[in-house]
Amino acid sequence: MKRSEIKRRPLSDTAVAALEPETREYREHDGNSLYLRVKPEGQKSWQLRYKNQAGKWSWLGLGGYPAISPALARKKAAELRKEVSHGNDPLQLKREQQAAELEAATNTFEKLAREWIDIRTPGWAENTTVRTVGALELHVFPVFGKRPFAQILPIEWMEFLRGMEQKGIIEQMSRVRRSCKEIYDLARVTGRAIHNPLEGLNRFLQTKPAENYAHVTARELPELLRAISAYPHAQDVQLGLRLLILTGVRPSELREAPWEEFDFRKALWSIPASRMKKRRDHLVPLSRQALEALKQLHVMTGRYPLLFPGRSDRKKPRSNMAFNMALRRMGYEGRQTGHGFRHIASTTLREHGFPREHVEAQLAHVEEGVSGVYNKAIYLEQRREMMQWYADHLDKLEHGNLVTVDFGLART
Incomplete structure (x- = not known):
């Protein structure tokens, strides 16, 4: 027409x-x-x-x-x-x-969070990045990701975090709260926000108890050592548990370790600062027993970059639950964790007269407020002798009848 x-x-x-x-x-x-x-x-x-x-x-x-x-x-x-x-x-x-819609689209919580991640990632270990970003993507972004961050009220954050609390994921909730508080701090210091809606919420939420990881008593330790030696399911995990006991390192430090960090000739394990909790290089002397466990493990996984490569992706480490799942299968759920071996090592060594400074150095503890250059090889020769004594002591416990004392409280 x-x-x-x-x-x-x-x-x-x-x-x-x-x-x-x-x-x-x-x-x-x-x-x-x-x-x-x-x-x-x-x-x-x-x-x-x-x-x-x-x-x-x-x-x-x-x-x-x-x-x-x-x-x-x-x-x-x-x-x-x-x-x-x-x-x-x-x-x-x-x-x-x-204009308002455009501003809202460019001021979403997820966009601000991604900016914070980009700033913080260079200073994080890989596992920290995975845990932090994963927690935000799983829990926070589906709820608040598309909303303008300035419009999310403190009561909304409180209800959201209490929801995580009620699910029993206290540690995850605490990690999410800390991350989101930092994200808002970024907005505040860059002039995009005046107040932080997560400020002070921690006082009204559950917090994870001080790190007092489950561990067996001294009298139960020989039986646990024998259970680990007889573990029938995954030999690499069985060797990993033995290495945790013999070295006193944190489970993540062992689970994510690449073979290139180990010097078999010098019987020394060099962990770079990027993988350490305190972001400082750390040297771990290896006893004869630890070297033997590593050689057995090398036969199994030496062709891969990592000591404990994942089953589906060999370039990534095994699940962070691998060691604790093995302990659970042995019947030690709630009684012993991978991290709890550090408590056992600390108390056993102190009970047998080894200087506190040597024990603390072995466990890579750093006194609060200490500044200056950290000596990664501090007390190395003394620690080498101490950890060889400890490995021999554990062997005697497993195979003999040494008198034991119950473990007291120790920092992990």
């Missing part, structure tokens, strides 16, 4: 659908300042013509046809004419709404 063939207004649905394009764009009046715009390529859309507050004529698009039907276009036009009659400028309102 040509424009000249239009018989009445408002335009009928049939006329709107049949209007043909011309060589130049044109507008056809529907009535009450509502127009149908037709482009040369055939696209059709609705426009409202109105006088703005300055008294000048303006055009405001209402949407394309057929998505916007004639009836809907007239309804929208009537609403906008009402806005104009109240002294508002629909075009200005639309621009302000678009």
Whole structure:
């Protein structure tokens, strides 16, 4: 249908659908300042013509046809004419709404969090990055990720964190809370926020008890040592448990260790700062028993970069639950954890007269407030003798009847 063939207004649905394009764009009046715009390529859309507050004529698009039907276009036009009659400028309102939507889209919590991750990642160990980002992606982003961070209220964060608390994932909840608080700190110091909605929430949430990882008593230790030696399921995990006992390292430090960190000739394990909790290089002397366990493990996994390569991806370490799952299978759930071996080593060595400084150095403990250059080889020769005594002592416990004392409290 040509424009000249239009018989009445408002335009009928049939006329709107049949209007043909011309060589130049044109507008056809529907009535009450509502127009149908037709482009040369055939696209059709609705426009409202109105006088703005300055008294000048303006055009405001209402949407394309057929998505916007004639009836809907007239309804929208009537609403906008009402806005104009109240002294508002629909075009200005639309621009302000678009600006607000754009600002909201660029100020979401996830966008701020990703910025924080980019800043913090260079200083993190790989496992820290995996845990932190994974917790945000699993728990936080599905709930708050698309929302403007400045609009999320403290009560919403409290309810969210209490929900995690009620699920019993206290450690995960604490990690998420700390991360989100830091994310808001970034917004605050960069002038994008005045207050941190997570400030002070920790006082009203459960916290993980001080690190007092489960461990057996001294009288139960010989039986545990024998259970580990007889573990029938995965020999690499069995050797890993033995190495945890013999070295006193944290489970993550062993589980994620690459073979290149070990010097068999010097009987020395060099752990770089990037993999240590305190971000300082650490040397671990290896007893004869530890070297033997490593050689057995090397036969199994020496062709891979890691001591404990994952089953599905050999470039990634085994699950962080591997050692504790093995202890659970042995019947030690709630009684012994991989980290608990550090407690046993600390107390046993102290009970047998080894200097506190040597024990603390072996466990890579750093006194709070100590500054200056850290000597990774501190007390190395003394620790070498101490850990060889400890390995021999454990062998005697496993195979003999040494008198034992119950372990007291020790830092892990």
